[in-house]
Amino acid sequence: MNPAADVWAKVLTLMQPEMTATTINTWFDDATAVALEDDRFVLYSPTRFKRDIIATRYVSKIQNALRELFSADMEVVVLTEEELNQYQQPTQKNDFFPGTEEYTFERFVVGSSNKFAHAAARAVADNPGQSYNPLFIYGESGLGKTHLLYAIAHTIHKNHPEYKVVYIKGDTFTNELIQAIREGRNAEFREKYRGADVFLMDDVQFIAGRDSTQEEMFHTFNTLYELKKQIVFTSDRPPKEMLRLEDRLKTRFEWGLLADIQPPDYETRMAIIKNKAVRMGVELPEFLLQLIAENITANVRQIEGTVNKIMAYQQLMGDSVDKDTVVRAVKDMFKEKSDIVPTADVIIDEVCKFYNIEPATLRGQGRAKDISLARQIAMYQIRRMTNLSLKEIGKEFDNRDHTTVLHSIERIEDLVKTDPEKAEIIKDITSNINIRYE
Numbered sequence: 001m002n003p004a005a006d007v008w009a010k011v012l013t014l015m016q017p018e019m020t021a022t023t024i025n026t027w028f029d030d031a032t033a034v035a036l037e038d039d040r041f042v043l044y045s046p047t048r049f050k051r052d053i054i055a056t057r058y059v060s061k062i063q064n065a066l067r068e069l070f071s072a073d074m075e076v077v078v079l080t081e082e083e084l085n086q087y088q089q090p091t092q093k094n095d096f097f098p099g100t101e102e103y104t105f106e107r108f109v110v111g112s113s114n115k116f117a118h119a120a121a122r123a124v125a126d127n128p129g130q131s132y133n134p135l136f137i138y139g140e141s142g143l144g145k146t147h148l149l150y151a152i153a154h155t156i157h158k159n160h161p162e163y164k165v166v167y168i169k170g171d172t173f174t175n176e177l178i179q180a181i182r183e184g185r186n187a188e189f190r191e192k193y194r195g196a197d198v199f200l201m202d203d204v205q206f207i208a209g210r211d212s213t214q215e216e217m218f219h220t221f222n223t224l225y226e227l228k229k230q231i232v233f234t235s236d237r238p239p240k241e242m243l244r245l246e247d248r249l250k251t252r253f254e255w256g257l258l259a260d261i262q263p264p265d266y267e268t269r270m271a272i273i274k275n276k277a278v279r280m281g282v283e284l285p286e287f288l289l290q291l292i293a294e295n296i297t298a299n300v301r302q303i304e305g306t307v308n309k310i311m312a313y314q315q316l317m318g319d320s321v322d323k324d325t326v327v328r329a330v331k332d333m334f335k336e337k338s339d340i341v342p343t344a345d346v347i348i349d350e351v352c353k354f355y356n357i358e359p360a361t362l363r364g365q366g367r368a369k370d371i372s373l374a375r376q377i378a379m380y381q382i383r384r385m386t387n388l389s390l391k392e393i394g395k396e397f398d399n400r401d402h403t404t405v406l407h408s409i410e411r412i413e414d415l416v417k418t419d420p421e422k423a424e425i426i427k428d429i430t431s432n433i434n435i436r437y438e
């Protein structure tokens with residue numbers, strides 16, 4: 001169904017308690033929905049007189065209903081006949097970073113878990129280089145950091161089309177730099193990044209621990225900062241927890257404003273699901289909204305994935321699906337996600353990659369300090385991430401005894417508490433393992 005028409009039908013229903021049926025019929029009987037834009041809802045009323053009444057008296061009521069549907073403020077426009085003829089849907093409004101059209105402030109649902117980061121991003125987008133510099137947004141994966149970064153980019157581009165907005169991921173920066181050095185194009189690389197008016201770096205944690213990248217970042221930062229160019233970073237953790245990051249960068253990253261994003265609370269999850277469903281033109285009954293909001297708690301990306309799957313499911317099955325069938329299908333989706341358990345092989349492989357040793361060595365009897373530590377980490381990770389018993393873990397490591405395995409695991413448990421660098425290594429290895437299953 002046309003999402004705008006669908007939204008309009010919902011708006012009319014939502015307005016019912018506040019208006020008599022006669023009022024609704026009188027003013028809205030021939031009004032039709034023209035478009036649902038990013039932050040505007042466009043209506044058309046063929047009767048000039050009715051159009052004027054809607055535009056003057058009822059816009060705020062329509063806006064209230066839209067806010068309820070989208071958890072966001074939208075502008076409402078009521079077109080006259082001539083305006084309708086001239087109306088052109090804005091196409092590719094945000095096309096200067098293709099593929100990111102949906103990542104706008106209007107489409108970002110604000111709740112208590114992200115309102116600080118959202119407000120900071122807005123401030124920076126409205127006054128680049130003048131409010132907080134740098135802005136450093138951090139939080140776990142899938143909570144909207146990239147979304148905010150692009151929203152900043154789109155807003156600045158709209159207000160200042162002449163600005164050179166540069167978006168780069170931490171690991172791409174590293175790779176490009178290596179390539180530039182290899183090909184003798186250092187000057188070109190520098191110009192590209194140090195010449196930016198707005199510098200946005202996603203996942204900056206990936207530059208930590210790499211000397212030439214950190215050196216380049218240091219000079220890029222200084223140049224941009226002195227010129228009062230806006231700098232924004234995102235990361236999966238705050239600077240002080242980036243233990244392999246040079247101190248001079250750590251302190252610089254903290255010069256401006258640090259803003260964290262937490263996993264969304266129940267209300268925000270509900271709002272995100274509703275917003276997404278309405279935009280996709282899907283009808284999700286209350287029980288289904290609640291079921292998703294109760295079960296998918298950690299990550300907005302997973303919430304979106306679930307809504308997409310339900311939509312596909314409903315399209316396939318049509319209206320004939322009964323409640324039990326949908327509930328079962330949705331529960332299967334939850335199960336599928338939480339049931340992914342990495343194998344011992346994959347975990348051992350990732351630990352070996354990190355420490356640059358052979359799996360056979362890790363599994364074997366060698367007692368060199370580095371190898372023992374890596375082995376203990378592997379045992380700890382297997383215990384944490386799989387359902388294997390101590391005995392089964394022992395088998396993976398040349399038939400070691402289960403008490404040896406237990407001692408190893410306990411040693412790493414202690415280290416994680418007392419040695420932040422080790423804790424960070426474990427975090428890195430865990431995310432490398434998880435990535436293999438995404």
Ligand SMILES: Nc1ncnc2c1ncn2[C@@H]1O[C@H](COP(=O)(O)OP(=O)(O)OP(=O)(O)O)[C@@H](O)[C@H]1O
Pocket residue numbers: 103107108109110114139140141142143144145146147148236272300301304
């Ligand atoms: N508050 C929100 N409102 C609407 N959509 C959101 C919100 N938060 C996240 N999303 C959506 O969830 C998905 C994941 O968000 P995003 O890619 O920005 O996460 P991230 O924090 O950058 O994750 P990663 O660290 O894995 O890159 C995107 O499609 C984004 O639009």
